[in-house]
Amino acid sequence: MPDQPANRPATPLLDRIHTPSDLKVLSDAELRRLAGELRAETISAVSETGGHLGAGLGVVELTVALHAVFDTPRDRLIWDVSHQCYPHKILTGRRDRIRTLRQKGGLSGFTKRSESPYDPFGAAHSSTSISAALGFAVARDLGAAPDPALGDAIAVIGDGAMSAGMAFEAMNNAGHLDKRLFVVLNDNEMSIAPPVGALSAHLSRLYSGAPFQELKAAAKGAVSLLPEPFQEGARRAKEVLKGIAVGGTLFESLGFSYIGPIDGHDLDQLLPVLRTVKARATGPVLIHVITRKGKGYAPAEAARDKGHATGKFDVLTGAQKKAQSNAPSYTRVFSDALIAQAETDPRIVAITAAMPDGTGLDRFHDRFPTRCFDVGIAEQHAVTFSAGLAAAGMRPFCALYSTFLQRGYDQVVHDVAIQRLPVRFAIDRAGLVGADGATHAGAYDIAFLSNLPGFVVMAAADESELVHMVATAVQHDSGPIAFRYPRGEGVGVDMPEVGVPLEIGKGRIVRAGGRVALLSFGTRLAEVEKAAESLSNKGISPTIADARFAKPLDRALILQLAAEHEVLITIEEGAIGGFGSQVAQLLAEEGIFDNGLKFRSMVLPDIFIDQATPEDMYATAGLNAAQIETKVLDTLGIVGIASRRA
Structure with missing residues (x-):
């Protein structure tokens, strides 16, 4: 790596890491130093890009340990939700692009199969990792031969994600199939919000008292996985824990060998446990690790959400650099x-x-x-x-x-x-x-x-x-x-003192015009109005209507627009099959197309649009003001340079 810029941390050990295989030659002491450098690099990178900070900081040591012990990408490491994957990306050959996180053309903020062989399964929604890992384990045992060949499957799932039904469905099935499979329960007592429910209370009991502190070393391993001389002592300690804190019986009843709880920030605990289970496991194993979201960065640890998602921020203070808006957010409204x-x-x-x-x-x-x-x-x-x-x-x-x-x-x-x-x-x-x-x-x-x-x-x-x-x-x-309603701020309109119920299924005319009717559903109305102003300067004054309802449709309004205009165009922030399709169905049933109406529907295109600014994404989708104007001109048959603006 070249010399680090002045505002970036010194990372001499991390600079030597290009792929996880480079971790294999490091001593345990060097791995501990590496974890510190990896945490500093993660904080520095996210301060420049914004993104999910707290979750990644909480799994720095775990990430180092997993990649040091297992043979990725042959061993499939699957991060649940995967918003905690930034340290993983740094260690798997993507450090040179880590400051493009969540930007147009840059790294995804989540794991993504097309981005790296070290991302065997994409995510972003929670509670999918155990199901996917079980799929890899079964495929391995059935002789699947992808490149690289299948090894172990390891799912890393948080306590918040573990509360979802899908996670327990997967564990129940995994226990029944009895496949060699590793589930790391990353228990930080916090998903996005503080966790709720009986499972959270159960996990809290596992480490809330002295027994965990006094007996963690003896009880950290499933008895059957430990060397024979240690089994009897571990068995006695485990029974003590079960009697006092219920222990791992919840997971063992689902067919998993339960190991833990252990300190997820202590490599002296993580490394021996992972090495032991890798060497000895024959069936499904759950490794319960305790971590702290935002670990090692005081502003994140002090934040109510532990630095879950941030904008760009000052590393020294943690203060976020957010533009001020005069309009309230839709969520606040x-x-x-x-x-x-x-x-x-x-x-x-x-x-x-x-x-x-x-x-x-x-x-x-x-x-x-x-x-x-x-x-x-x-x-x-x-x-x-x-x-x-x-x-x-x-x-x-x-x-x-x-x-x-x-x-x-x-x-x-x-x-x-x-x-x-x-x-x-x-x-x-x-x-x-x-x-x-x-x-x-x-x-x-x-x-x-x-x-x-x-x-x-x-x-x-x-x-x-x-x-x-x-x-x-x-x-x-x-x-x-x-x-x-969308994310972000409103458009800055005057606000009513009290809401007034709308008549169900009735839209409104925003502006009267001729030849062309633009029927908007949702917040693209502001872009429609910009397009209309530009069109008016060209001698085309469109009618603008706000549908308000996709169902039930305002039949009278739509039929009026169709009867009084040469062109009718619907605009929406949704996929094919939505509002425009409902309108088209109505017009077809009424035989309106037989009268020569030119109807077009502007929707999100039939593709998945990668991360960028919302403005860039809507430009890709073809739904900004200039593109609405172009659609009008093309539909009218007015073709020229002005009508081809992007």
Whole structure:
């Protein structure tokens, strides 16, 4: 490596590491030094790019130990969620690009199969690692011969992710199949928010008292995996722990040999345990390690979320470098509007799945602690729990990111829609979200909700409309209703003092014009208005309408626009099959196309769009103002240089 810039840490040992094989020649003392340098490099890199900081800092020693002991990439190392993978990326040949994290054309903020052979399985949503690792283990035993040949499978999963049903489904199956498989439970007492539930309480009991401190060395290994001279002492210590703190019986009942808990920041514990299980394991093994999110960086350790996700920051102080906005965030607007409604309606309750801060429900909880429920990383349960509340006469608001709502879709269909239960879905992070890339894009909810009978689907064009949509959802008791809104700040419109319920299925004309009608669904309305201004300068003055509803459609408005204009174009921040498809179906049924209407639908393209700024992502998608203008000119048959701007 060349000399480090003045603002970057000195890392003489890390500079010698190009692939994990380089760790094999280091002594244990050198591995401890390497961990310190790796932590410093991770902090430095994320200070320049922003990203998920706390989770990676919590697994620095674990990352070093796993790569030092196992033979990656032959041994498949699978990180659950994988937002903790930055140290892993540094050690696996990507250090020269680590300061491109989450940027256009740069490294993904998650593991990604196309990026490196050291990323055998992509992630970003939680609780998938054990299922995937079991797939690798079974394929190995069936004689699969990929390049490189399959070795061991190791899943690293956090205590928050372990609370999801899918993780236990996988463990139950793995225990039944009895395949050699390693699951590292990275227990930091914190996922994104503090963990909730009985499992978290069980794990806390395992290391809350003196027995762990006094007996950890003797009890760290499964008895059958230890050398014979040590087995009797370990067996006695393990029984003591079981009697006092329940021990590993929860996992052993699922067929796993349980090892732990051990200190995940102590390489003198990690390395011997990993070497022992690698040498002796025959079936599934769970290694329970205790770590601290944000470990080794005081500002992260002191933060409420332990530095879960940060913007660019000053390394010395931890102060984030965020631009100030004059407009409130959509999440804050939703939170304020829901609190205002709940002040006068005791039936309003709020549900989220491990994202109270991200959805704004932390503030709702502060005001109404008995009416707010964080169910942990369990979207399926969140949806059906909300359905039960609705069936019992409450007015539940289930607040989830669009990308996470996908995980509860079966429950949306069977438990909510078929029963016509009035669950209110507040869908945050709708559309393209920027640095988190394709895995977190809110691209599909319009399509997968609009095809459900009896569902009401709304999208806010601005923050003022969002306030009215919250009020609309409160009063809608005849069936399920959803409203979507993007990440980030609003557009700066005047805000109403109180939300006024909208008439279900009715849009609005924003601007009257001729020849061309632009029908917007969602916050692309601001880009539509920019395009209209530019078109007006060319002598084309479009009509602009805000649909407000993808379901039920405003049939009268759409048919009026179709009858009075030569061109009708829909614009939405969603995938094929959404609002534009609903409009096309209506126009086809009414025979409108027979009258010569030129109809076009602008949607997210049929690709997964990699991380970039939201502006760049929407340019890739073809949904910015200049591209809307180009679509109008092309549809009218007006072709020229001006119409080809990107």
